[in-house]
Amino acid sequence: RNREPMKSGTNSALLYFLCFCLLGCYVGLTLPLLTTSSGQKLGKSAGNAIWLDKKRTSPYELYQYLLKTEDDRVERLLVMFTFMPLDEIADLVKASKNQPGKPILHFRLAESVVRLVYGDKGLTEALEATAALFNPSEDLSELSGKVCR
DSSP, X not given: OOOOOOOSOHHHHHHHHHHXXXXXXOOOOOOOOOBOTTSOBOSTTTTXXXXXXXXXXOHHHHHHHHHTOOHHHHHHHHHHHOOOOHHHHHHHHHHHHHSTTOOHHHHHHHHHHHHHHHXXXXXXXXXXXXXXXXXXXXXXXXXXXXXXX
């Protein structure tokens, strides 16, 4: 049998090599393709990529992107992108159905992912920017340009 690693990139080849050295066999890892609810893939080539790098996507931008997630995708993204127990997600789904019009799942998804990617400081920045921009009584003078970029 040919045990040569796949040539899909340096990181993939390194992963295959390490798995072979440690386990004596190759291990494959597949992840579901992220798509919009219409089936369009998310990514650089589609022009709708979300970067997990503060220089390319600010905590505020990521937070807002996740808040705008289509309703039919939120539960799936909570399962995929957070470390929340499945029973807790199920409870949130039930609570969300009991309170139509309140984006309970969306807020939890946005808060969990932004905290995971950017930490508590990034989440605080995103929440402050959101409050300042969407609450007319907030004072925008103290909001940094970097927060909203």
